[in-house]
Amino acid sequence: MNSIFRPKLFSVLKGYNIQAFQKDLFAGIIVGIVALPLAIAFAVASGVSPEKGLITAIVAGFIISLLGGSRVQIGGPTGAFIVIVYGIVSQYGIDGLMISTFLAGIILILFGVLRMGAVLKFIPHPLIVGFTSGIALVIFSTQIKAAFGLQIAEVPSEFIGKWACYFSNISSLNIYAIAISGGTILLTLFAGKLIPKIPGSFIAIITMTALVQIFDMPVNTIESVYGEIPNSFSFSVPTVDWTNLPNYFQPAITIAILGAIESLLSAVVSDGMIGGNHRSNTELIAQGIANIFSPIFGGIPATGAIARTATNVKNGGRTPVAGMIHALTLLLIMLVFGRWAKLIPMSCLAGILIVVSYNMSEWRSFKSILKGSRFDIIVLLTTFFLTVLVDLTIAIEMGIVLASLIFMYRMSKINGVIQHESDSDEIQNYNQIPKKIEIYEISGPFFFAAAKRYQETLRNLKSSTSVLIIRMRHVPFMDTTGVRNFTEIIKNLENRKTKVILSGVNSEVMGDLLKSEIHHLINEENIFDNFDDAVEAAKKLL
Numbered sequence: 001m002n003s004i005f006r007p008k009l010f011s012v013l014k015g016y017n018i019q020a021f022q023k024d025l026f027a028g029i030i031v032g033i034v035a036l037p038l039a040i041a042f043a044v045a046s047g048v049s050p051e052k053g054l055i056t057a058i059v060a061g062f063i064i065s066l067l068g069g070s071r072v073q074i075g076g077p078t079g080a081f082i083v084i085v086y087g088i089v090s091q092y093g094i095d096g097l098m099i100s101t102f103l104a105g106i107i108l109i110l111f112g113v114l115r116m117g118a119v120l121k122f123i124p125h126p127l128i129v130g131f132t133s134g135i136a137l138v139i140f141s142t143q144i145k146a147a148f149g150l151q152i153a154e155v156p157s158e159f160i161g162k163w164a165c166y167f168s169n170i171s172s173l174n175i176y177a178i179a180i181s182g183g184t185i186l187l188t189l190f191a192g193k194l195i196p197k198i199p200g201s202f203i204a205i206i207t208m209t210a211l212v213q214i215f216d217m218p219v220n221t222i223e224s225v226y227g228e229i230p231n232s233f234s235f236s237v238p239t240v241d242w243t244n245l246p247n248y249f250q251p252a253i254t255i256a257i258l259g260a261i262e263s264l265l266s267a268v269v270s271d272g273m274i275g276g277n278h279r280s281n282t283e284l285i286a287q288g289i290a291n292i293f294s295p296i297f298g299g300i301p302a303t304g305a306i307a308r309t310a311t312n313v314k315n316g317g318r319t320p321v322a323g324m325i326h327a328l329t330l331l332l333i334m335l336v337f338g339r340w341a342k343l344i345p346m347s348c349l350a351g352i353l354i355v356v357s358y359n360m361s362e363w364r365s366f367k368s369i370l371k372g373s374r375f376d377i378i379v380l381l382t383t384f385f386l387t388v389l390v391d392l393t394i395a396i397e398m399g400i401v402l403a404s405l406i407f408m409y410r411m412s413k414i415n416g417v418i419q420h421e422s423d424s425d426e427i428q429n430y431n432q433i434p435k436k437i438e439i440y441e442i443s444g445p446f447f448f449a450a451a452k453r454y455q456e457t458l459r460n461l462k463s464s465t466s467v468l469i470i471r472m473r474h475v476p477f478m479d480t481t482g483v484r485n486f487t488e489i490i491k492n493l494e495n496r497k498t499k500v501i502l503s504g505v506n507s508e509v510m511g512d513l514l515k516s517e518i519h520h521l522i523n524e525e526n527i528f529d530n531f532d533d534a535v536e537a538a539k540k541l542l
Contacts, residue, residue, distance in 0.1 A: 004113060004281045007067045009320040020319060027317030028325025031074055034199040034311050035061070035326060036333055038356070040222070040341065041349040042077040043300065045142055046085035048094070049226050050341065051334070052300050053077050055233045058331045060290035060302030065323025067286035069279030070267040074308040074323050075290060079356050080262055081255070081301045083138050083392050088251050090157060096248060098238040098295035103252035104259065108288030111260055117280025123261055126380040127399040129365045134387025134395065136360035139353055146350035147181035149174025149219060159388050176217045177347040180208050184351025199311070201352050208348040209340075222349075223342035231338035233298050254393040255291070255301045263287050263304035273313045307359065375406045411445065436466040437538045443474040446482035446509075455485045458493075465498050467538040471531060473504030483516045490521045499541050502527045503534035 035057050043053025057076035064075030088097045111117070141159060144166050145152055151172035156162050187204035195203065212219060222229065267278040283304075290302050312322050369380050379402055386395035433439075438461060442454060461468060478486065493500055500522050505513070510527070513519075528534040 004115065005285050006069070006279055006282050007286065007320075008069055008071050008279065008282070009066060012071060012319045016319065016321075021321065023316035024319055024322035025325055027312050027315040028322040029329050030197070030199070030315045031308050031312045031317070031322065031326040032329025032333070033202050035074070035076055035305075035308055035330060037201045037205045037344075037349070037352050038305075038308070039077055039330070040344065041352050041356070042079060042082060044222070044226075044346070044349055045079075045082045045139065045353055046077075046300060047089045048085065048097070048300060049229075050222055051229050051233070051338070052298055054330060054334050054338075055297055056294050056299035056302050058327050058334065059297045059299055060294040061330070062324055062327035063290040063293060064263075064286050064302065064304065065320040065327065067282075067289060068320060068323075069282030069284075069286065070270060070304070070309075071276050071278070071319055072270045072274060072309055072312050072317050072322065073263070073267055073278070073283065073304045073320075074312050074326055075263070075287070075302050076305055076308065077300055078262060078303055078305050079139055079353070079360050080132070080135055080258055081303070082142070083135055083387075084251065084254055084258065085300055086142075087157075087391070092244075092247070092251075095238040095240075096244075097300065099240060099245070100248045100251040100255060101291050101295040101299075101301045102238075103248055104255035104301060105288045105291030105293075107252060107256035108260060108291060109285050110288075111256065112281040112284035112288065115281050116260075117264065117284055123400070124376075124379060124403045125365075126369050126376040127383050127396075127403050128261065128265070129362050129369060130380045130383030130399060131387045131392060131395050133361050133363070133366050134384045135392065136357040136362075137388055139360070140357040143350040143353045143357070146220070146346040147177065147354065149177025149347060174219060174347075177219045177345075180212065180217070180219060180345050180347040181351035181354070184208055184348045185355055188352060188355045201355070204352065205344055205348055208351075209344050212345050212348075213343060217345075220346040221342065222344050222346065225346060227342075229338050229342050231335050235296060236298060237296065250393060254396060256288075257396060258392075259287055259291065259301060259303035260284055262306070266304035266306040266309050269306055270309050270313055273310065274318065375410065379403050379406065408447075411447070411450065433535065434539070434542060436464060436542060437469065437535075438462065438465045438467070439469045439471065441471040441474070444476075446475050446478040446486065450482075454482075455489055458489050461493070461496075461498065463496070467499045467501060467541050468493060469501045469503055469531075469534050469538055471503045471534075472506075472509065473531075475509055476506070478509050478512045483512055483518075486513075487516055487518055487521065490518065494521060499538075500526070501534050501538050501541075503531045504529065 039053035039057040040050045041053070043050050061074065061076045064073060068075070085097060088100050092100070138159065141162055144150070145155055150166065150169050152165060152169050156165055184204040187207060188200040190200065191203040192198070192200035211217070212221070263283055264280055267280070267283055270276070271278055287303060294300065294302050312326070317323070366380070369376050379399060382402055383395050383399035386398055440458065444450065446454065490500055502522065505527055526537060528537065
């Protein structure tokens with residue numbers, strides 16, 4: 001367990017000094033300020049009260065930095081979870097969300113204990129871009145009501161129904177809300193360039209809130225929609241209906257997979273920025289612990305946040321201490337200034353989330369993939385449209401299955417059975433080989449996607465063949481289906497009175513063949529490491 005779970009904090013504290021602390025302190029405070037509007041906006045967009053976003057950033061953010069496997073990872077609520085959380089709350093309520101998040105935490109810990117950190121890095125890039133871009137479009141579509149101040153009692157959850165509802169209620173738009181959301185977008189994008197040390201989103205939220213209060217603008221605020229924002233949080237356990245527990249596993253798995261992918265992706269990006277090397281399994285375990293404690297204190301799912309992690313690095317953060325200070329900064333803001341957060345206009349939060357959705361969209365990567373392989377395009381578009389039009393859970397599941405099937409199809413095309421003619425350059429030293437000896441070579445893994453094709457090719461062997469040499473020097477492994485089909489091939493050849501000799505079988509493949517008792521069909525003395533020896537044995541069998 002020690003080799004699996006080794007938090008970076010305890011490694012970097014050796015030699016930690018006041019200069020390093022000063023850098024971490026400054027970076028942590030800046031990231032805390034950046035996280036404030038985002039935490040509130042993500043919570044509101046997810047269909048929960050604003051303080052739940054702050055609680056998540058405080059509790060989960062602190063734990064992820066304290067126990068994580070990255071030096072600079074910043075944890076908290078992220079845009080990727082908005083769609084999932086909103087769906088769970090709509091279907092199962094807040095208690096259902098708490099149970100799903102708790103279960104997701106357990107699953108994440110299991111991912112780490114089972115050393116799945118390396119495996120999760122192999123999720124195909126088109127799949128990640130597909131569901132990330134889909135989430136970005138869904139987030140954007142959920143903010144139109146607040147951004148335009150539309151007077152709609154209840155917005156449909158379906159993407160197409162949502163936009164149809166917007167267009168049918170366009171006459172109720174609020175010019176003040178449009179001005180605030182537009183101003184927020186401009187300030188978020190450009191204010192940071194004028195004042196580099198203060199995040200644009202923070203400047204926007206302060207400015208727009210002040211303008212609404214000074215000019216008494218008729219727009220919705222957090223207070224008018226959610227009431228007071230509590231400046232405290234407490235420990236609570238959800239009411240569990242054990243008969244419904246199986247219903248929470250699918251959303252829990254979705255939270256766990258998405259959280260694992262996003263946190264490891266963020267850790268990889270930050271490694272490149274600081275020249276570091278994160279511990280993926282430790283990171284997964286820390287993410288799991290964070291998602292167990294977050295709902296207990298009233299929070300929502302959390303994961304590594306790429307934008308906030310990058311902000312941490314750019315402002316000098318180099319150890320997990322910066323992430324812990326970020327959480328403590330948010331705690332101080334919530335306790336001291338939380339009562340004023342209720343004045344924030346909903347259209348201002350919508351403007352911030354529109355910028356977030358644009359940054360999430362990865363439209364450049366999307367465009368680049370569309371110019372590439374047709375297989376990557378299929379995975380990209382399938383995942384994208386399922387995310388937007390159906391459900392993120394189904395999109396991830398179908399995307400992984402589709403990517404796996406395409407991979408297996410492409411691997412089966414790479415693999416092949418080659419017939420060597422007796423006068424070929426490959427075996428020119430054996431041009432005196434009798435015509436009744438045939439030589440075939442299997443190239444590539446002998447697994448289920450290719451096994452049938454191998455079987456069909458070898459069945460077409462000439463009836464005059466007395467001995468068949470099968471070269472297997474380029475077969476790295478055989479799965480159960482491959483071994484079974486290979487056994488069937490040998491049986492058919494034996495029934496045709498064709499003797500089989502194997503050449504170049506590696507130890508792993510040899511072990512698999514012996515377990516299948518193939519030596520009852522081919523004597524072990526007819527299995528050779530060396531091709532020359534196989535040819536000599538074939539001549540003796542004639």
